[in-house]
Amino acid sequence: MSAALRCIGRWGVAKSTLDDIAREAGCSRATLYRLVPGGKAALLERVARSEVQRLLASLEGVIGEAATLHDALTGGLRATSAFINESEALRTVVAHEPELVLSFLAFDRLDPILAASAQVLGPYLERFVEPSLAAELIEWCARLVFSYVFEPSAFVDLAQPDHIEALVSAYLMPGIEAADAAVIRC
Amino acid sequence: MTGSTVRDRILDAVLVCVEREGLNGLALEHVAATAAVGRATIYRQFAGGRDELIREAVRRELATFWSGLAAAVSHLDGLEDRLVLGLMIANERISHHRLLQKLLSSEPEELLPTLFESESEVNVLLRRYLLEMLARQPLRAGVDPDHAADYLARMLLLHIGSHGRWDLTDEAQVRRLVRTQFLAGILP
Numbered sequence: 202m203s204a205a206l207r208c209i210g211r212w213g214v215a216k217s218t219l220d221d222i223a224r225e226a227g228c229s230r231a232t233l234y235r236l237v238p239g240g241k242a243a244l245l246e247r248v249a250r251s252e253v254q255r256l257l258a259s260l261e262g263v264i265g266e267a268a269t270l271h272d273a274l275t276g277g278l279r280a281t282s283a284f285i286n287e288s289e290a291l292r293t294v295v296a297h298e299p300e301l302v303l304s305f306l307a308f309d310r311l312d313p314i315l316a317a318s319a320q321v322l323g324p325y326l327e328r329f330v331e332p333s334l335a336a337e338l339i340e341w342c343a344r345l346v347f348s349y350v351f352e353p354s355a356f357v358d359l360a361q362p363d364h365i366e367a368l369v370s371a372y373l374m375p376g377i378e379a380a381d382a383a384v385i386r387c
Numbered sequence: 388m389t390g391s392t393v394r395d396r397i398l399d400a401v402l403v404c405v406e407r408e409g410l411n412g413l414a415l416e417h418v419a420a421t422a423a424v425g426r427a428t429i430y431r432q433f434a435g436g437r438d439e440l441i442r443e444a445v446r447r448e449l450a451t452f453w454s455g456l457a458a459a460v461s462h463l464d465g466l467e468d469r470l471v472l473g474l475m476i477a478n479e480r481i482s483h484h485r486l487l488q489k490l491l492s493s494e495p496e497e498l499l500p501t502l503f504e505s506e507s508e509v510n511v512l513l514r515r516y517l518l519e520m521l522a523r524q525p526l527r528a529g530v531d532p533d534h535a536a537d538y539l540a541r542m543l544l545l546h547i548g549s550h551g552r553w554d555l556t557d558e559a560q561v562r563r564l565v566r567t568q569f570l571a572g573i574l575p
């Protein structure tokens with residue numbers, strides 16, 4: 202897996218071959234096939250899934266320790282942006298082949314990631330809002346991250362903390378107030 | 388016969404052939420036979436051959452989809468009502484689009500890159516449409532209409548085909564989604 206990430210960071214997804222990845226991992230192509238039947242597509246899917254899990258796990262702490270809902274959302278978005286920035290593989294994909302991720306997660310293929318995010322992170326927002334709104338909020342943020350990262354906007358760059366602050370204050374917080382659910386503390 | 392009708396007939400034939408043979412198996416001879424034109428005519432209209440045929444067919448389908456959507460909500464005045472109905476109709480049409488659903492399950496890797504190639508054009512048109520809608524009503528203090536149109540276009544595209552935890556066939560839910568996540572930061 203980490204060999205695959207290193208290859209993607211260096212050459213991108215399209216140009217990384219199973220041979221490259223096997224060489225990088227110091228194993229044979231046959232071993233790679235035995236470990237991941239289904240070839241490159243299956244390997245990529247596994248790598249993507251484990252990266253999403255790693256991101257969600259790192260966000261648990263950030264969101265869990267936030268004192269207010271506002272802090273939880275800005276902190277979570279900031280940490281997500283940092284996570285992407287620190288991953289050479291993700292940086293390469295965002296810079297050179299964003300359409301690959303857009304295709305990979307098009308239409309209802311985004312739904313499993315939304316569901317996983319809400320399941321893992323939703324409970325941490327239940328200190329502030331009722332559970333169904335907590336899950337809605339996590340999904341909302343996950344969608345925005347997906348959109349702003351892979352389809353750059355002239356208005357919002359998640360790498361800039363003040364852009365995140367503005368997005369949360371101008372769009373997310375009013376939306377939460379409008380949801381008129383019990384916001385305990387924000 | 389005018390240029391546009393020949394083109395349309397050829398593109399109609401592309402859809403018929405893709406439905407029958409898939410994107411990967413699309414053969415120019417079959418398109419020519421279905422449209423009852425010669426291969427030379429196809430190349431005269433679509434110099435890029437097979438790739439251009441597919442790209443243009445996708446582009447035409449997208450244009451039809453979005454202009455149909457705009458027409459279906461044009462009787463409503465307010466932005467909120469248009470977004471609610473637009474989201475519901477868009478999702479219904481996508482789930483009932485036989486060819487799209489078939490290709491999404493059988494050949495996503497062939498279809499999606501072409502689809503996303505045309506998405507930036509869709510984005511531009513969608514933002515312009517939303518900007519015009521925003522110009523017609525009072526906005527919250529401090530809202531930049533261009534930023535708001537960009538945000539709304541993203542939110543719309545993000546909820547077309549991907550419903551997440553929402554039931555996008557239930558008007559009450561869609562209205563709640565639009566009021567809270569789409570418009571709360573934009574309208575007073």
